Amino acid sequence: MKLTIIIGRxxxxxxxxxxxxxxxxxxxPGRIGQTSGExxxxxxSFEIFSSAPISSQEELFVSVRANNSVRxxxxxxxxxxxxxxxxxxxxxxxxxxxxxxxxxxxxxxxVFDAFLENNPNMLLWSSNLSxxxxxxxxxxxxxxxxxxxxxxxEPVYLLYELTTRVYLVPxxxxxKAQLIMISSIVLMIPWTLTKFKxxxxxxx
Amino acid sequence: MNKNSSIVxxxxxxxxxxxxxxxxxVFAFLYAFGTFVLSNPVSISYARTGEHLAYDFASSINGLxxxxxxxxxxxxxxxxxxxxxxxGIAQTFFSYPLxxxxxxxxxxVSALGLATALLLGVHVxxxxxxxxxxxxxxxxxxxxxxxxxxxxxxxxxxxxLLVVLVSKKSGLSLAAGIGAYxxxxxxxxxxxxxxxxxSNLGLKVxxxxxxxxxxxMYYNQSKxxxxxxxxxxxxxxxxxxxxxxxxxxxxxxxxxxxxLEL
Numbered sequence: 001m002k003l004t005i006i007i008g009r010x011x012x013x014x015x016x017x018x019x020x021x022x023x024x025x026x027x028x029p030g031r032i033g034q035t036s037g038e039x040x041x042x043x044x045s046f047e048i049f050s051s052a053p054i055s056s057q058e059e060l061f062v063s064v065r066a067n068n069s070v071r072x073x074x075x076x077x078x079x080x081x082x083x084x085x086x087x088x089x090x091x092x093x094x095x096x097x098x099x100x101x102x103x104x105x106x107x108x109x110x111v112f113d114a115f116l117e118n119n120p121n122m123l124l125w126s127s128n129l130s131x132x133x134x135x136x137x138x139x140x141x142x143x144x145x146x147x148x149x150x151x152x153x154e155p156v157y158l159l160y161e162l163t164t165r166v167y168l169v170p171x172x173x174x175x176k177a178q179l180i181m182i183s184s185i186v187l188m189i190p191w192t193l194t195k196f197k198x199x200x201x202x203x204x
Numbered sequence: 205m206n207k208n209s210s211i212v213x214x215x216x217x218x219x220x221x222x223x224x225x226x227x228x229x230v231f232a233f234l235y236a237f238g239t240f241v242l243s244n245p246v247s248i249s250y251a252r253t254g255e256h257l258a259y260d261f262a263s264s265i266n267g268l269x270x271x272x273x274x275x276x277x278x279x280x281x282x283x284x285x286x287x288x289x290x291x292g293i294a295q296t297f298f299s300y301p302l303x304x305x306x307x308x309x310x311x312x313v314s315a316l317g318l319a320t321a322l323l324l325g326v327h328v329x330x331x332x333x334x335x336x337x338x339x340x341x342x343x344x345x346x347x348x349x350x351x352x353x354x355x356x357x358x359x360x361x362x363x364x365l366l367v368v369l370v371s372k373k374s375g376l377s378l379a380a381g382i383g384a385y386x387x388x389x390x391x392x393x394x395x396x397x398x399x400x401x402x403s404n405l406g407l408k409v410x411x412x413x414x415x416x417x418x419x420x421m422y423y424n425q426s427k428x429x430x431x432x433x434x435x436x437x438x439x440x441x442x443x444x445x446x447x448x449x450x451x452x453x454x455x456x457x458x459x460x461x462x463x464l465e466l
Contacts, residue, residue: 002216009223009225009228009229012225012226012229013228013229013232013322013326015229016229016230016232016233016236017232017233017236017326017329017330019233020232020233020234020236020237020240020330021236021240021330021333023237024237024240024241032245055245056334056335057244057245057334058245141337142335166244166245167244168240168241168244169240169333169334170333170334173333176333
């Protein structure tokens, strides 16, 4: 009898936690960051457009419109790590480059391709070669997300927009909330029945 | 009636009183919702990593959940203990074959112990939904943050217990507790404003009563220019805080055993 009450009350508490999660999941996302602008890429060059940690409660929207074909990449790496890797790669192969020449070499698509070749697990997503790319990205775990655009075949003039939207709880939480609520209802059944019987006895 | 069955019976009665349906359920909702509202990327920077991020998530307990928890503790103490004294129901308890300190312990385990277990249970469960990996990797940081953040509500509860025992009035003690809570919580604003790296004694004294300030300063060294405590200093403030908590409860026990007249 007492065990029924304890399990039932625990179930009721769990139900309320599930309800709180469901309520939090029902809130629409808020926009916390937006960057947009235009950029010119030289032939066979690349540019980093954004690098920030994205949590499981955030969603990143990437939109690129270009006059020629571009390819958009999302990498699971911080900009500082990528740039230090690229610098050492360039200085190993071209030790005599300095100043502007070194800067240009650092932004050559060969460097980027070499990075991908050496770190294939850091590629989260890449688009096809296209003039228009738009993508909504959401990660289940906090991820360092770096957005890179390359111009592999022609020089490019492009317009870009990056928007970060934030949710109170990770996407997919409403499913978790339903699971919690259903299992808590199962826990509550014996206790509710006992209460109901008591109520009936009192009425008689 | 033997001693053990008296303990069980009294504990059951106290639980029934303190945790009437749906009071803990409502508080569980408020704790969970408060955690979800405060543990989002707007309040917490994912640029911070490791134990700093774990601290940020664990210290989300310090906002809305802790406010609701303090109210819950106050309600349990002022109505669970104060109401019994006010209406003379406590006489019934004294007829049990139990010592006075055992009676007070039963009351406090119900009022403080279970309420704390409820808060921590709901908060940990909520964090497991949000950031399971952070919680698992930095368990020590999370536990330390909880221990530190709970010191201040426990201290206020001890104060409230003394007021309840002395005044034997539930309403008055509740008002005194809420007043003390708001007064102490607001006191940090003028203290912070008047503090500087050369003169931060006020902040240090405040941290004795509320060590969560010291821990906050420790984990936000880039922001806290006024005072950057070392980790051992933080532990010292936690020890002093809990020493005060222990002291106030010892006084409460002594009063309940020796001086309390019904």
